[in-house]
Amino acid sequence: MSNVTKVQKEKNEGTAVPKVNKKETKKAENSVINVNDLNLWYGSNQALYEISMDIPEERVTAIIGPSGCGKSTFLKTLNRMVEMVPIVKTSGSINYRGNDIFSNKYKKEYLRTKVGMVFQKPNPFPKSVYDNVAYGPRVHGIKKKEVLDQIVEKSLKDAAIWDEVKDRLHENAYGLSGGQQQRVCIARALAVEPDVILMDEPTSALDPISTAKVEELVQELKEKYSIVIVTHNMQQAARISDKTAFFLSGELIEFAETDDLFQNPQDKRTEDYITGRFG
Amino acid sequence: MDNSLRSEGNQLNVQQMIEERKQKKSIGERIEKIVPWFLLLCASVSVLTTVGILFTLLRESIGFFSNVSIFEFYTGTSWSPWSGHYGVAPLIGGTLLITVIATIVAVPLGLMSAIFLSEYASDKVRRTIKPVLEVLAGIPTVVYGYFALTFITPMFQAIIPDLGIFNALSAGFVVGIMIIPMVASLSEDAMNSVPNALREGALGLGATKLEVVFKVVLPAAFSGIVASVVLAISRAIGETMIVTIAAGATPNLTMDATQSVQTMTAFIVQAATGDTTFGSTIYYSLYAVGMTLFVFTLVMNLIAQYISRKFKEDY
Numbered sequence: 001m002s003n004v005t006k007v008q009k010e011k012n013e014g015t016a017v018p019k020v021n022k023k024e025t026k027k028a029e030n031s032v033i034n035v036n037d038l039n040l041w042y043g044s045n046q047a048l049y050e051i052s053m054d055i056p057e058e059r060v061t062a063i064i065g066p067s068g069c070g071k072s073t074f075l076k077t078l079n080r081m082v083e084m085v086p087i088v089k090t091s092g093s094i095n096y097r098g099n100d101i102f103s104n105k106y107k108k109e110y111l112r113t114k115v116g117m118v119f120q121k122p123n124p125f126p127k128s129v130y131d132n133v134a135y136g137p138r139v140h141g142i143k144k145k146e147v148l149d150q151i152v153e154k155s156l157k158d159a160a161i162w163d164e165v166k167d168r169l170h171e172n173a174y175g176l177s178g179g180q181q182q183r184v185c186i187a188r189a190l191a192v193e194p195d196v197i198l199m200d201e202p203t204s205a206l207d208p209i210s211t212a213k214v215e216e217l218v219q220e221l222k223e224k225y226s227i228v229i230v231t232h233n234m235q236q237a238a239r240i241s242d243k244t245a246f247f248l249s250g251e252l253i254e255f256a257e258t259d260d261l262f263q264n265p266q267d268k269r270t271e272d273y274i275t276g277r278f279g
Numbered sequence: 280m281d282n283s284l285r286s287e288g289n290q291l292n293v294q295q296m297i298e299e300r301k302q303k304k305s306i307g308e309r310i311e312k313i314v315p316w317f318l319l320l321c322a323s324v325s326v327l328t329t330v331g332i333l334f335t336l337l338r339e340s341i342g343f344f345s346n347v348s349i350f351e352f353y354t355g356t357s358w359s360p361w362s363g364h365y366g367v368a369p370l371i372g373g374t375l376l377i378t379v380i381a382t383i384v385a386v387p388l389g390l391m392s393a394i395f396l397s398e399y400a401s402d403k404v405r406r407t408i409k410p411v412l413e414v415l416a417g418i419p420t421v422v423y424g425y426f427a428l429t430f431i432t433p434m435f436q437a438i439i440p441d442l443g444i445f446n447a448l449s450a451g452f453v454v455g456i457m458i459i460p461m462v463a464s465l466s467e468d469a470m471n472s473v474p475n476a477l478r479e480g481a482l483g484l485g486a487t488k489l490e491v492v493f494k495v496v497l498p499a500a501f502s503g504i505v506a507s508v509v510l511a512i513s514r515a516i517g518e519t520m521i522v523t524i525a526a527g528a529t530p531n532l533t534m535d536a537t538q539s540v541q542t543m544t545a546f547i548v549q550a551a552t553g554d555t556t557f558g559s560t561i562y563y564s565l566y567a568v569g570m571t572l573f574v575f576t577l578v579m580n581l582i583a584q585y586i587s588r589k590f591k592e593d594y
Contacts, residue, residue, distance in 0.1 A: 079483065081479060111485075112483055112484065117483035119476060119479060119480065119483070121476060123476035123477055123479065123480040125477055125495055125498075125499070126477075126499050127498070135494070136486075138494075139481070139484060139485065139486045139494065185480065188480070189483070192484055
């Protein structure tokens, strides 16, 4: 209760406090992805147990937890990337804006244009910066050069890297620094105008300055996108997220407003983890 | 340094043991020095052999070109050494015809197999199919030649009645089958070495599996694939047994695959196994043809190396 922002957030959560920012209130109401009783197995090893959580719209949701707790698995389940491992089985449901993502009618390729992803290690294609960003739109049939030019410029600007790469759009993306590559990858994800962006420890391979840039970018992106970010860095979760989920051994232990979770954890295990007693 | 280490190592004695052993190690040290030279010697055997072969080829070819002008050799269009015509074009033409047919057979099939193995096959399927494919590479080429003559040719004859017993088509086809494993295996290696992160990146943008294969994996593995193809072509150029058995021995400057042709390699077999007199022009022509063949395969290998270096993707 000592923290001002926390008080504000609490008020936002409460139904009608007219003083607070309207946008925030609206955000708190809508969820973009609803997960219900999700179980996941790799072969016979269960990796996720009965996860239920709602991902809020246009906010940053952080997922924290020790290595092997299933946080990356969970993230990859949200756009069905987890199925790249052939032995994965799931039960339960995930709805993206009311659509059951596991339904045969809902194509996973379509889902992934809506729920984009940024990976742990920057993974630009061995192509030019331009071709990297234009890849998604091209795959989905946009061929006109003028349109692509606009998309590329807009995406790179949104990813806050336009000024750094505008003179080397046609050079191989591998010539960029790791931090720049990661922002190009973010631009690449933005180019298909997704609704949700999943980030799997996007700064773990980056130096502190690049990390700061990506974190700043996340703050700007939540104006337009709903972001779910997995991080092993609790300070990062505290800095950039609105809500935080704590995973442990495949279970969702606690999911709350970030400030609440860090200052007033409800579960003993959460408290132990964030105070550094294990993990 | 030795003394200080020894005194420090008193409790554990490991340092002391090392020191003691070091005293005895004079033989070991000598071996240590000799071994690299021995290894160099082994490595130089193949280099020296190559140089030796090249030298012989060159010397004997020069002998040949003192009898037949180099101009006549490379521009003449008739090859009948027993009646004194030494225009190598029909042999080169035969070789190229076989190679082109083989490439047309091997590249699509090899590449498709590679894509299947690398991108679609489950681990279990891959573990079964890849060794089988590689067994193809271990079949002696004389068996392939026999197979071409006694199985493929009759089969093609059912479709093309005019097809002779000896023809470029079945020989080229079977050479193609022979080099499929090379294309498939090397291309599969190249595709396999494309990091999964790139596939994930593309899938994460909503690309389908096929789009990932053709727009990410193949471009990224391009250099390795081209190198595998060029190496396979170079193998086809040098292939001897299949063409000797199945393509016949008629030096024939033609692009008609139903006819019998003679390749450079097949001529060398013919002349080397026949009653060619030592020192005759025909005898020397072996070396000139061999030299030409060597230049062909050398150029292909250089192209392969150049391409794989030039288009190497760094990931």
